[in-house]
Amino acid sequence: MAIVNDAVDVVVVGLGWTGSIMSIELAKAGLKVRALESGPERTNAEEIYPKPADQLGYSVRQKVFAKARQSALTVRHNQSQTALPTRRWGAFKPGNGVGGAGVHWTAVLIRPTPTDLKLKTWADQTYKPGQLQDDMTIQDFPVTWDEMEPHFDFFEKVCGASGQAGNIKGVIQEGGDPFEGPRSNPFPLPPLKDTLNNTIFAKAAKKLGYHPFPNPSAAASGAWTNPYGVQIAPCNYCGFCSDYYCLNYSKASPQTTILDAAKRLSNFDYRVNAHVTRVDLHDDKKTAKGVTYIDEKGQEVFQPANIVILASFQFNNVRLMMLSGIGKPYDPNTGEGQIGRNYAFLSNGNATLFFKDKNFNPFVTAGPTGQMINDFSPGTFDATPYDFIGGAKLHSSQAGGAPIGAALPHGTPSWGAGWKKGMKDWYGHSMKVSITTTCMSYRGNYLDLDPTYKDPYGQPLLRMTFDWAQNELKLQQFLRQRVLEIVKEIGPDSYTESFLKPDAHWNTTSYISTHNVGGAVMGETPNDSAINKYMQSWDVHNVFVPGGNAFPQNFQANPTLMLGALTYFSVKQITDQYIKNPGPLVQI
Amino acid sequence: MNTMRNITFLAAAACVALASTALPASAQQSSSDEKALIAKGEYIARAGDCVACHTGPGGKPFAGGLALHSAVGTIVSTNITPDKQFGIGNYTEAQFSAAVRDGIRGDGAHLYPAMPYTAYAKVSDADIHALYTYFMKAVEPVAAPTEPTALIFPFNMRFGLGLWNKAFAGAGAFKPNPQASAEINRGAYLVEGLGHCGSCHTPRGFAMQEEGMDASNAAFLTGGELEGWPVPSLRGPTKATKGFASWTQAEIVDYLGTGRNAHAAVGGEMKPAVERSLAYLNDADLNAIASYLKSIAQSGPTPPAVPEKVRATTDKLTAAKDLTLGERLYLDNCGACHFAGGQGAARVFPALDGASIVNADNPNGLIATILGGAQTPSTDRSPSVLPMPGFGYRLTDKEVASLATFLRSGWSNQAGPVSADQVAAMRAKLPPQPVPGIQIEDKPAKGQTAEAVHASH
The missing domain is CATH 3.50.50.60 (FAD/NAD(P)-binding domain)
Known part of the structure; x- marks a missing residue:
């Protein structure tokens, strides 16, 4: 009882x-x-x-x-697979x-x-009827x-x-997001201070005709x-x-x-x-x-x-x-x-830009520090020629400067003396240009109860069936080009990139966002x-x-x-x- | 909507039942009068902060049992709930009044002046009536005895207090100042009487009597010491450039009502005073208190403005080159919240530049806060509990002394240095300072350093 x-x-x-x-x-x-x-x-x-x-x-x-x-939950890419339980958070962290x-x-x-x-x-x-994926x-x-x-x-x-308002009661505000819906009031507080990556990104974005604003x-x-x-x-x-x-x-x-x-x-x-x-x-x-x-x-x-x-x-x-x-x-x-x-998630991608002579002091930053553009969201650009729907915040953010996992140039060893030298030479010398994307819902991406795995109370775990759809992979390819144009405008000494390949599957182990x-x-x-x-x-x-x-x-x-x-x-x-x-x- | 706010689904059924057995109109009238009187009495009990002393640790409200330690022994507060055996349930209103205002117990014995009856003497008859009604009708009786008070001879001879009373009590009823506004007089009534602010803020004389019970005495509310801590003056300029004397009326009201304002946050015994008493006062009364305190300010030399010195400290901390130990410790431990300019942030992080507690001649309040931390009280007006960590677990006595010495001389501050011995003495009085997240069961052995404690865990 x-x-x-x-x-x-x-x-x-x-x-x-x-x-x-x-x-x-x-x-x-x-x-x-x-x-x-x-x-x-x-x-x-x-x-x-x-x-x-x-x-x-x-x-x-x-x-x-x-x-x-x-x-814990169990995950698989599609109905033909057997889902296995997560043992450590990867792509998301509740x-x-x-x-x-x-x-x-x-x-x-x-x-x-x-x-x-x-x-x-x-x-x-x-979109024309039938232009978008029919399982959407x-x-x-x-x-x-x-x-x-x-x-x-x-x-x-x-x-x-x-932050900086972009549209107060229909009046577009300088320095804010001109694509935002009309807001009744400005932000309660002014934006955070800009870091070096913010000003570099904002300058390049403006030069390319975009509308950067503080995160x-x-x-x-x-x-x-x-x-x-x-x-x-x-x-x-x-x-x-x-x-x-x-x-x-x-x-x-x-x-x-x-x-x-x-x-x-x-x-x-x-x-x-x-x-x-x-x-x-x-x-x-x-x-x-x-x-x-x-x-x-x-x-x-x-x-x-x-x-x-x-x-x-x-x-x-x-x-x-x-x-x-x-x-x-x-x-x-x-x-x-x-x-x-209609379970859905999101994807991300980025280019990491390295500069020998710039010091970004990433340890002086707030989580939301960054500048973004909203020029590539549904309704702010024409995606019909590419047969996808969606968009992204395209941004340069600097969420923290903690050392474990700090970005290092391609070819730097991931351990030992070579890694230490890489850290000494390159810590604080990079910035990112990133995308955080939309994700549509599809008939085959869904949640149900797992037939096999149970929690300590004897109740079935949740089963997550999810994978990238062609729509999201096309979106990634389109946005990758926009990011690389910005990278070219900024002109780093070198850069690495990380975007979804056209044949990519969802990877549960690498963090995206929760x-x-x-x-x-x-x-x-x-x-x-x-x-x-x-x-x-x-x-x-x-x-x-x-x-x-x-x-x-x-x-x-x-x-x-x-x-x-x-x-x-x-x-x-x-x-x-x-x-x-x-x-x-x-x-x- | 208002009705909805006060009743719940669960309570609704009970309300229906009440409505159907409505009382006769006359009884409702008298009961609503009494309700108002009880509410007034409760407010007066808050203003007088009776609960502070008359509630033991973890005990029921007003059931007594709080031990007040003094050099001459321990005074234990009594049960003032309306319990007939252990409390004041048999007191007549006259006996109650004599206890509160004259320090005479129901059986005729003298109360120790730990009970601030010399201040409460100013409480009006009407307020005493409301207070009595509240205690008798609305306080839950608690049938439990308290430990007897045990003072050493001759202080255990209560009859001696009659002489003390003859010498030092007798200020009598509150006398309004005809020259002053009604608001200032209301403030004076609250400060001198119910609020018994002088108990802590007025210096004590040779027989522990307060030197002055009202503003006609120049010593009244000019600060002193309480359990080793400095108590700031409420009347005149001090070395602190941003101390009480510089506060606006609104800043005083904010501080009393919330325990924080643009410059400072409460520490020490002022925290419970705000949390249990002042936070419950209405805006009019807080404004009256502030107006009165402003009206009795005494002139005196104000600290000079030293913008170059303030800038020099800020610049040196910003550059972070060739730092003294104290400056380095400030940046490593304090600067994240109080910032290089020592200004903190309004209502969140107290300013250290110009603060009373930093500039007091007696550094014990500052030392205790560095070692043990502090936190704002939660009040209706400002619910946030914003803790400052104690640094006792990670700074040695010498380090705390260096840090405190820097604080007392940085920016506009100009108070004397602090020694490691002073820190050690304060550390010995405080509870052990655990590393956050780790329980330390025993107080470190004498002479054991903070590092040793740290290393052993």
């Missing part, structure tokens, strides 16, 4: 970005809220200066990432513990474009730019976003007090962002923007090391009655709740829906079912989606599933700002409508 907790109004599964936003907003609305976080507690006091400045511990040994025994991936992210906080939100409509208007399953986000903009704006204020950053360029009264410190450019807990309270995270305010609310609490194994449904399967979790002593606990928020990482949300019988699992052969459908999306996507009807525009399950109306799982495909912008905005959009509807009148928020 499981232990039964005191009932709450809302149980929030996962205390990362979306869980923290849901928790504070629902508690402020007067509901009794309890968050269950599968990982450990993480606080400013524990992750204190200079402890996180430790590349071996945090980046190489993956200190603040989800542990394989909790979050977080765990309080703050989730919001603890170790790089903190690029960028909006999608209005075209990104209505990609299917735009594609239908732009892209669709529009069921929200409009006007619905999202106030929430982009608010979440930017929560994070102390630092929009959630590492604060100045001291900031957000709408919750929570404070963010000015970034000191220590370079320990991506993979690290910020030791300076400068990078926006649930800890530095929300949780200190949430903890003051007497109707909010949270449990750590509480691993949720399923959502428990009432007999009619129309509503949930709570969740079951394993506590830190290994005991099974039932947490009764009126509302269940699945706010775990993208693929954990999808897996929990499958394990709980929420919605119908996707079948790639028939195209039926929504849970697991921008996994889809699998329980949002849409207009239950026929094209698992959740509605308020991220409410079509099937079980008191279950909400905010997260990357909601994206029907991936855009070139980093996902966190969209995730945050969608969560605020959803929670407003829950507090304004759902509490008064529980039921489906979208009628069909």
